[in-house]
Amino acid sequence: MSLGFVVVPEGRAAVIERGGRFRTVLGPGRHLVLPFADRVRARVDLGEQILSAPPQPVEAGDGREVLIGYEVVFAVADPRLATYEIADPASAIDRLTRTALRQEAGLTTAERAVTAPGDLHRTVWTVLHDTTARWGIAAKELELTVSPPAAPGTPSTAQEWY
Structure with a gap:
């Protein structure tokens, strides 16, 4: 041979x-x-990759909406795990981030989400970091953009999450 x-x-x-x-x-x-x-x-x-989503409407715990956008920087840390543990890392990270943001935003008020986004960031970062580590992915950065929705009558460029 x-x-x-x-x-x-x-x-x-x-x-x-x-x-x-x-x-x-x-x-x-x-x-x-x-x-x-x-x-x-x-x-x-093995290089760093950037995944981002424009601000999307998310319902807060008080029933009001806030616009939340994000940017995640990640890289493959373990090629073996990244190959066998997850089929599409970028899509999985996107879904995980969106789900964690929706869940955490639903536990706080719209005002708190806009004025103190650090709490939201901290919780979503913990979920993102811990879960991606099991997939052989190193989450390096998470940047959130949280703002109140546009006033009625103002054109909105927000897209649906899915």
Whole structure:
């Protein structure tokens, strides 16, 4: 059996399987592999990625709406976990952030959400950081934009969450 090469560019990793089971993670460079035994399961970008959502209407606990937008900076910390634990990390982080924001906004008043967004940020950050760590993802930053809704009659550019 002849040997083959796998070339992994800088800033990326390759997850290798042998016989359908995880074998190893290859870092940047040229690597020898067994052509018919080893296969590249995934090529993973290790660079920071930014996920953002424009301000969306969210109902607070007092029944009033606030507009909440966010930006999450994340990177793959463990290519093996990021490959096998979660199918689409960006989509999962987006859904997780939206769900946590809705849940936490529903526990506070609209006025408190706008005047003291630090409480909302702290709770959502904890959920985001803890959950993504299990997926092999490092959540690096979370930025929230919380504001009251536009006055009636003012054109709104808000989009639906889904």
